[in-house]
Amino acid sequence: MTDAADLIVTGSVIRTADRSQPFAEAFAVRDGRISAVGALSAVSAHRGPETRMLDVGDAAVYPGFVDVHNHHALAGRTELFELSLPPSLTLDEILEKVAEKAATLPEDAWIIGGVVATTLLPTLANTASRLRLDEAAGGRPVVIVEDSRHNRWANTRALELAGITADGIPSGGVTILDPDDGTPTGVLLEAAGIPVQEAYDRSGGLTAEQHVAASRRGVELLNSFGITTFQDAGVSTDILSALATLDRDGDLNAWVVSSLLINDEIFGFDPIGQALVERGEEFRTPHHRPDFVKIFLDGVPPARTASFLEPYVADAAHGAHYHGETTMTFDELHGWLRTVAERGLGAKVHCTGDGSARLVLDVAERIRADGFATPIQIAHGQFLAEADIPRLHALDVSADISPFIWFPGVITQALAEVLGDRAEHSQPNRALLDAGALVAGGSDWPVSESPNTLEGLQGLVTRADPLHRAPGVLWPEQAITAEEALEVFTINAATAMGLGDETGSIAVGKSADFVVLERDAIAGDAERIIDTRVLSTWFSGREVFAAG
Secondary structure (H helix, E strand, O other): OOOOOOEEEEOOEEEOOOOOOOEOOEEEEEOOEEEEEEOHHHHHHHOOOOOEEEEOOOOEEEEOEEEEEEOHHHHHHHHHHOEEOOOOOOHHHHHHHHHHHHOOOOOOOOEEEEEEOHHHHHHHOOHHHHHHHHHHHOOOOEEEEEOOOOEEEEOHHHHHHHOOEOOEOOOOOEEEEOOOOOOEEEEEEHHHHHHHHHHHHHOOOOOHHHHHHHHHHHHHHHHHOOEEEEEEEEEOHHHHHHHHHHHHOOOOOOEEEEEEEOOOOOOOOOOOOHHHHHHHHHHOEOOEEEEEEEEEOOOOHHHOOOOOOOOOOOEOOOEOOOOOOOOOOHHHHHHHHHHHHHOOOEEEEEEOOHHHHHHHHHHHHHHHHOOOOOOEEEEEOOOOOHHHHHHHHHOOEEEEEOHHHOOOOHHHHHHHHHHHHHHHOOOOHHHHHHOOOOEEEOOOOOOOOOOOHHHHHHHHHHOEOOOOOOOOEOOHHHOOOHHHHHHHOOHHHHHHOOOOOOOOOOOOOOEOOEEEEOOOOOOOOHHHHHHOOEEEEEEOOEEEEEOO
16 A cells, blocks of 8 residues: 555553544554554554554553753753762762862863752852862862853852953853952852853863764753653754754754744853844754744842842842842833744743743733734743733743742742742642643753653642652642643643644644653652653654663
């Protein structure tokens, strides 16, 4: 038969994430696309003499997981080329790791790595700690990022190479000074850390081949967790080029949407803004779509750089009436969103405070009135005013949520210190879904330690830490069902990034992207979702990961 399938998949549990047909007995694949879905008897009609039969038995098949927010290349780079530090380390343990790394490097080599915990920054923000880092590194320049990836800790040599002194403070971000001697401690918040990144890049940074290796490794790791589609939340031309190279060589085993940086509060990439937007198209390939821009509208709450409608808990540096600030005014944000809308691009807007989220919604209202349907994502959206929740649906603004970084633990503890009781009312996911908003799941990896979608699914359902690192639950009334959580990390996320017609569900005509799990993870005890093993991952009808 001329339309015989290349592959037919059968099993006792096939979840499609397609509400018109939530379950199927089988599906057929031809030329990398799904050609039939439904009853085994009907799908079997597509079997030919060369058709491969994949019967998963009691295992479960889901659509390939979709991650709407990660930084795959940064994660790959960290594993391959940098000093990897778990956030649980103490200062003494960090210094020990730095000394071990330094012993393997030339005298002038940079030590780049991370992470340190947000809660450790006060311990680092003094001259004595910076001098200890100098000693551990043997005089080599060191830059370590903290767990939000928005802030850095640099030693004396790195500060010197970046031109950061008591008389030369960066204009952006916040440079923490030692209260006793007035010198930079090396703790650099937000854009204050960009000069040290630029100094590292001037020293040579990574080669083009290393950037390709970093992206390849990032995608390999994502595939190992069943992820076949993702949106990188902030890219450089090096990352864009690496993704395009991989796809042109037939080595990009995922759908990728890239977010072109309009402003840069943390990365130190160049170019950004209009110059980067104008170059986006040169990196478009069949599976890589530079279809979004990324705007940082605020920072992160623990550093008091997020924008809130109500003030932070009072402190000596900011007083009792500090709300934080947005990086753009209404007119500036509207100008950018209109510009990218005219180019047919979408926008991912970083908002961690309810003040910045409201500004996005206010501007979105104007953009819709202007006649533009451009996709807009509020990235993180962990704090939203109750009155603003219905506006996401009304204005067709999607919520890019990252449950990996709000479980009870270090970050929620840091939030409580600056927000008080408000920290207990974050991530209103039940309310968003009930209001009809499109809620899309992302890991924010490597800000999160792992991109494991199963971890995100469990957290959405239990509102507790799936890894049992900390007790308690976070606003349990905002829990969603396991079936809804699966949609958040499949069809919803694909739709939010403009790929809903290509992937995100097992449906005729879509790319044959799916994951085989050892059992039906979302059935039964929600506390055991994360215990499910990924057996294999398939992209465009090809097996791209198999468990050993």
